Amino acid sequence: MITIDHMNFELVENYRDAFDEKVFIEKYSELLNKYDYIVGDVGYEKLRLAGFYKNSKRKVEPDKRVNAIEEYLNEYCNFGCAYFILRKVSKQELKEQAEKSVPEPTEEVNEEAGS
Structure with missing residues (x-):
């Protein structure tokens, strides 16, 4: 999970190990906040971002x-x-993921021999 400008992103594809979080954060602009997907491509050692x-x-x-x-x-x-x-990743999805990751309490059943 990548967080920037109070936005959370999930890495869907990382072709040829292109993703570098530090470079992405430096290049990121708040103009990209409106998009649901961000594509970053690297050419001539420069990162270019596009929104979809x-x-x-x-x-x-x-x-x-x-x-x-x-x-x-x-x-x-x-x-x-x-x-x-x-x-x-929407706030609703984050909430659902957090709820799934919390383990449900389990009841321990103590079976005593001879009962």
Whole structure:
């Protein structure tokens, strides 16, 4: 889990080990807060970031939806470049994950021999 500007992200893909948290934090801009996915590609040792929305967002241009990421990588990035994809994790998802990670209390059953 990566946290920046009170936003939480999950690393979905890390092709050719492109993700470097320190470099990402330095390059990150609050303009990216509105996106559901962030793609980072590395070319000539420079990180470039692009934002994409969930496919379910209807008032968004098709080339800015998550299903256009592969086309973006093929059309606008250097062939075979290292890249990563981050997905924004909602507060609701964080809450659900926290609830799942808390172990439920278990009752210990003491069986005594001869009972």
